[in-house]
Amino acid sequence: MAHPVTLIPGDGIGPELAEATRRVLEATGVLFEWEVVEAGEAVMGRYGTPLPDHVLDSIRRNRVAIKGPITTPVGEGFRSVNVTLRQVLGLYANLRPARSIKGLDNRYEDVDLVIVRENTEDLYAGIEHRVGRDAAESIKIITREASERIARYAFDYALANGRRKVTAVHKANIMKLSDGLFLESCRTVAADYDGRVEFEDRIVDNMCMQLVQKPELYDVLVLPNLYGDIVSDLAAGLVGGLGVAPGANIGTEAAVFEPVHGSAPKYAGQNRANPTALILSGALMLRHLGETEAAERVEAALREVIGEGRTVTYDLGGDTGTREFGDAVAERLAAAPAATPV
Ligand code: NAD
Numbered sequence: 001m002a003h004p005v006t007l008i009p010g011d012g013i014g015p016e017l018a019e020a021t022r023r024v025l026e027a028t029g030v031l032f033e034w035e036v037v038e039a040g041e042a043v044m045g046r047y048g049t050p051l052p053d054h055v056l057d058s059i060r061r062n063r064v065a066i067k068g069p070i071t072t073p074v075g076e077g078f079r080s081v082n083v084t085l086r087q088v089l090g091l092y093a094n095l096r097p098a099r100s101i102k103g104l105d106n107r108y109e110d111v112d113l114v115i116v117r118e119n120t121e122d123l124y125a126g127i128e129h130r131v132g133r134d135a136a137e138s139i140k141i142i143t144r145e146a147s148e149r150i151a152r153y154a155f156d157y158a159l160a161n162g163r164r165k166v167t168a169v170h171k172a173n174i175m176k177l178s179d180g181l182f183l184e185s186c187r188t189v190a191a192d193y194d195g196r197v198e199f200e201d202r203i204v205d206n207m208c209m210q211l212v213q214k215p216e217l218y219d220v221l222v223l224p225n226l227y228g229d230i231v232s233d234l235a236a237g238l239v240g241g242l243g244v245a246p247g248a249n250i251g252t253e254a255a256v257f258e259p260v261h262g263s264a265p266k267y268a269g270q271n272r273a274n275p276t277a278l279i280l281s282g283a284l285m286l287r288h289l290g291e292t293e294a295a296e297r298v299e300a301a302l303r304e305v306i307g308e309g310r311t312v313t314y315d316l317g318g319d320t321g322t323r324e325f326g327d328a329v330a331e332r333l334a335a336a337p338a339a340t341p342v
Pocket of ligand 1: 243
């Protein structure tokens with residue numbers, strides 16, 4: 001049976017990446033019933049909002065979506081569609097794996113981190129106001145419920161995926177109440193996994209320094225929203241950059257798969273951007289849909305094509321186009337079809 005999936009191409013480089021990703025996912029032989037809906041800058045004029053109701057309805061109906069990046073105006077203009085989607089759909093866990101790909105010229109060859117970012121509160125709650133003309137306040141919301149929920153997600157993920165350790169990342173030395181509550185919640189949850197998954201905590205600034213110097217010491221990291229956003233870009237930088245960093249937003253009602261990177265407007269329409277991050281997000285989606293074997297084949301085909309070094313996009317040192325890279329991965333998948341069940 002075909003999997004119904006909402007496909008949001010997004011802004012900037014999004015549509016090119018979405019097209020390449022769709023070809024790769026279809027080359028696995030898994031059947032999809034794509035419902036393509038537009039959100040972002042392109043639909044503002046038509047609907048008066050970058051996130052029309054029918055987009056949310058489609059995701060709620062299909063329960064699974066894959067999306068390209070969507071531009072957020074800086075300082076003024078509409079609120080982030082990405083943040084709104086996560087909040088409205090209750091997509092509380094943002095999973096961002098960062099794993100080395102052999103053949104890429106990175107400082108480290110064996111990075112294998114999983115960032116678990118709380119996705120609904122913290123400074124991203126969007127509660128801010130001006131105080132007179134010359135000051136502004138943003139309110140940082142941390143609740144025990146959301147903190148324990150994300151910590152439990154991180155420990156369950158560690159157990160289900162054979163990972164050894166969860167590190168909670170915070171700034172509880174300074175933000176004693178908000179980050180203090182996050183850390184306390186992580187410790188409470190960690191006690192339930194005692195003896196099965198190790199637990200430790202790190203202050204976020206020290207964590208950044210340690211990740212740059214010795215990333216092999218770390219495994220699953222759990223962080224409040226803002227630190228999670230920043231540290232996941234740092235982790236992406238350890239394994240080849242934003243072009244190869246996938247992500248998933250998981251909730252109880254729906255899941256939305258999207259890369260860590262944004263819409264990179266300066267590369268839009270040039271057939272240059274790397275679709276790897278969106279394709280790997282597609283592999284996370286396949287796992288979510290129970291298509292584990294197809295997900296493994298996509299990851300293996302990507303690793304082979306990138307590892308050979310001949311057919312890679314500009315960010316990985318080559319000059320292959322978005323479309324041509326996607327085709328190379330799709331052809332590799334077609335050459336290694338799924339094992340036939342006996
Ligand atoms: P960005 O991630 O779009 O791009 C930064 C740089 O990273 C690019 O200039 C490019 O050099 C590189 N890059 C990113 N993706 C790449 C890819 N697939 N292949 C090759 N190189 C790639 O970050 P930005 O410029 O800060 O943000 C642009 C817009 O995207 C903003 O409006 C921002 O709000 C939005 N954004 C959206 C999302 C999302 O949709 N989830 C996430 C982050 C940023």
